[in-house]
Amino acid sequence: QKEVEQDPGPLSVPEGAIVSLNCTYSNSAFQYFMWYRQYSRKGPELLMYTYSSGNKEDGRFTAQVDKSSKYISLFIRDSQPSDSATYLCAILSENYGGSQGNLIFGKGTKLSVKP
Amino acid sequence: EPEVTQTPSHQVTQMGQEVILRCVPISNHLYFYWYRQILGQKVEFLVSFYNNEISEKSEIFDDQFSVERPDGSNFTLKIRSTKLEDSAMYFCASSTLFYEQYFGPGTRLTVT
Numbered sequence: 017q018k019e020v021e022q023d024p025g026p027l028s029v030p031e032g033a034i035v036s037l038n039c040t041y042s043n044s045a046f047q048y049f050m051w052y053r054q055y056s057r058k059g060p061e062l063l064m065y066t067y068s069s070g071n072k073e074d075g076r077f078t079a080q081v082d083k084s085s086k087y088i089s090l091f092i093r094d095s096q097p098s099d100s101a102t103y104l105c106a107i108l109s110e111n112y113g114g115s116q117g118n119l120i121f122g123k124g125t126k127l128s129v130k131p
Numbered sequence: 132e133p134e135v136t137q138t139p140s141h142q143v144t145q146m147g148q149e150v151i152l153r154c155v156p157i158s159n160h161l162y163f164y165w166y167r168q169i170l171g172q173k174v175e176f177l178v179s180f181y182n183n184e185i186s187e188k189s190e191i192f193d194d195q196f197s198v199e200r201p202d203g204s205n206f207t208l209k210i211r212s213t214k215l216e217d218s219a220m221y222f223c224a225s226s227t228l229f230y231e232q233y234f235g236p237g238t239r240l241t242v243t
Contacts, residue, residue, distance in 0.1 A: 122173065
């Protein structure tokens with residue numbers, strides 16, 4: 017079973033739409049959940065992270081984690097053409113008793129916001 | 132805003148040659164990482180480095196790979212004898228808090 021699953025899309029929405037991006041994961045021990053944005057041929061850019069379950073909001077972006085169903089989501093309100101990018105979910109695989117960790121990425125969802 | 136930088140942006144090498152990819156992490160960061168992304172595939176973890184030693188490595192990171200922090204600012208990834216399947220984007224990342232990893236722009240490695 018793959019550790020992090022993400023629908024690669026592509027997803028195309030009109031400007032102003034609410035976008036919902038989702039991932040599922042397999043290991044219930046994971047505690048840190050990240051969303052990165054990646055423009056073509058660029059490095060992943062950290063958008064936000066969430067610890068454990070719950071919601072976190074940052075401007076037009078809301079990250080949500082449901083640990084009971086092992087489901088993480090990123091919502092983008094009032095989407096803009098500049099939001100067009102690939103969105104990667106990532107989960108931190110902790111080691112050394114939770115003092116360090118490496119990221120396990122989903123495949124990324126390619127989002128296109130049309131003006 | 133401080134950022135991770137990587138050089139070169141693109142490296143072309145012949146199979147069997149050694150390559151060194153260079154990174155300058157964000158200055159007050161303590162944890163350093165290399166990841167790679169083969170075209171069309173997921174970003175994959177290679178190695179993490181803390182307190183001047185490797186703290187974790189993936190099964191991809193075999194004896195052909197090595198990392199070094201030769202001075203207080205640079206962090207390098209060496210591939211001793213490149214193979215065609217090493218062609219990928221290589222990303223360096225750094226963090227001060229281990230869960231907030233910031234990535235560089237990447238080095239595209241093409242092995243011919």
